[in-house]
Amino acid sequence: MTDTSLPQRLERPTALSFLIYAAVIIVMLWSFQGAGFSADKVLSSPPRFGDFVSRAFPPNVEPKVLLRLFWKMVETLQIAFAGAIIGIALSVPIALLAARGLIAGQLINTSVRNILGFIRSVPDLAWALVFVVAVGLGPFAGTLAIAIDTIGFCGRFFADDMEAIDKGPSEALTATGATRMDIAACATVPASMPAFVSTALYALEKAVRSSTVLGLVGAGGIGIELKVGFDLFDYPTAMTVILMIAVVVLGIEAFSTWARKKIIGEQR
Amino acid sequence: MTLQPDAKRRSDTAGVHRTPVSPVPLGHDVTVQGLKKSFGATPIFQDISFRLATGESMALVGANGTGKSTLLRCIVGLIPVSGGTVEVLGQHVNEATPRDMRRLRAQTGLVAQKHNLVPRLSVLTNVIHGFLGHHSGPRYWSQSFAPAAARHAALAALDKVGLAHLADRRADRLSGGQSQRVAIARALVAKPKLLIADEPCASLDPSAGEEVMDLFFRLMREDGVTVIFTSHHMEHALSYGDRVLGLAAGKVRLDATAQSLSVKDLRGLYD
Incomplete structure (x- = not known):
């Protein structure tokens, strides 16, 4: 006769899983302690936050200020687009070198992947500081920071996308006697294009978000206005900047979602 | 056995x-x-x-x-x-x-x-890829850049499989039988x-x-x-x-x- 008894709702944890749960809790408490987590501060923050909001509202909508912020936002978007376009364009050949089994050998694949890993491990603000030192204050430093940050992101994901495609078309071209470069250009890259578009649109969203704060370290864009607003306790202007950033970032996200659906939805 | x-x-x-x-x-x-x-x-x-x-x-x-x-x-x-x-x-x-x-x-x-065609490329480009063993390089990557002789030969191969009228159609818009016929044209x-x-x-x-x-x-x-x-x-x-x-x-x-x-x-x- 078959056993028809119901299994227990919760399984008894093994000794190993018990140890893992305990370790996770200890690491969490240790992190809270190191991060200066304070329940008192959390409970006392709403009045202070309310004070900030009351001083920031209404936002500064003086035409002269709005015009100045508008042009700074335009510069921010220029930094984001220029940096993202340079980064995405350079990511394609770099990803071809990083992808295993395509045009380069294992040594080159590993070296390029390690370099991309290093680029990703350095935050965009740190890259901006480096380029401010290298090329001076201003939007060009920010553009270079966005470009290198995009290469770290897109280079890795483009390579992963190319490794994951259906190998059938590549095999068919290998069987015709095509070279590795021909196969990459004729089968791998076209087949990876929908994934490239999706990754590139994420990179663009990321670039716009990053470019809004590059000004904090002198690398151009609207971030400098945010910093000056807080430094001078000009909270209404700072609030205007925050709202403008929110509108632009949400707009870019909406555009990216629409473009992804439009381009990839039809191409797949 | x-x-x-x-x-x-x-x-x-x-x-x-x-x-x-x-x-x-x-x-x-x-x-x-x-x-x-x-x-x-x-x-x-x-x-x-x-x-x-x-x-x-x-x-x-x-x-x-x-x-x-x-x-x-x-x-x-x-x-x-x-x-x-x-x-x-x-x-x-x-x-x-x-x-x-x-x-x-x-x-x-x-x-x-x-069929193993490259899905997003045109039928003619897929057939032209059959020449890559003889002619490597960008001119044979797409029908747009291919020499006239290659384009004509690819169209003739498509004609033999009865699909010359679909030369500019994307490969992923073909039926299974059509795709396999294009694969035959590419191979030949x-x-x-x-x-x-x-x-x-x-x-x-x-x-x-x-x-x-x-x-x-x-x-x-x-x-x-x-x-x-x-x-x-x-x-x-x-x-x-x-x-x-x-x-x-x-x-x-x-x-x-x-x-x-x-x-x-x-x-x-x-x-």
């Missing part, structure tokens, strides 16, 4: 059913001797030997997992062999450099179970001497499958191309193959002219 061939056919002492293949007309395009292949510790086949004459068509039959597709891939050097030798069009595949292999593959064509456009077809109608419905096989073998015979194809359709093996090579348990169990065989003989390979 032991085959029970009809009385009119002969068996040799090695347990392989063989009938003499027609006298060799022009020489051999494929010579396989003592071929072995294993993936890790798992043997796929061993001691496979056969010769294929120029212009001959050979059907490779056998149950799933007997290594038919693997054997085809070994012949064109897409996967390395574990032992034995393969000579194709006068080139020893085992000893070939990558450059030699590219030169050899430029004279061969492959049609797989799945550079006029290969040897064509390998791995169950070319496996992914098609019976009617489209018949259509594709008829077309495929009509073109092969027109151009005198040597063909090795695999099929689970016993009727296809007997009607399109001059010869049938049957694999079972990783060994050659049948090597005979198609004329000397019946469906019943082939069924024994699947027991």
